[in-house]
Amino acid sequence: MRITTFVRALVLIVVWGMSGSANAQDVGAGRLLAEKLCVRCHGIGRSDVSKLAAAPPFRVIATRYSVWTLEESFAEGIVVGHTAMPEFVLNPDQITNLLSYMDTLTPRTKKAK
Numbered sequence: 001m002r003i004t005t006f007v008r009a010l011v012l013i014v015v016w017g018m019s020g021s022a023n024a025q026d027v028g029a030g031r032l033l034a035e036k037l038c039v040r041c042h043g044i045g046r047s048d049v050s051k052l053a054a055a056p057p058f059r060v061i062a063t064r065y066s067v068w069t070l071e072e073s074f075a076e077g078i079v080v081g082h083t084a085m086p087e088f089v090l091n092p093d094q095i096t097n098l099l100s101y102m103d104t105l106t107p108r109t110k111k112a113k
Helices: 002-018 024-037 058-064 067-076 092-103
Strands: none
Touching: 024 092, 058 067, 058 092, 067 092
């Protein structure tokens, strides 16, 4: 039990250290991961509709949360309140990539001129 907690904490520290350092390669890899794992239920783009009504599109998730707050959930395995969502456990690079992609869907406020 202590080892599991230690490993989880270590993963979070590594992932936290990588937060905000997204580059085009991270974003592209994240998009590919979303296409592989998520698109069968979620809308993963700026305008596509989710195939499963209970699965919000990524752009909606990006407006509800700071996507980087989802790091811990991805590190521990996403578990939601419905059985249709498979449990995913992602490695730190996959987490960074997926969140980097999801972050591109976050609405940006326009700066005042």
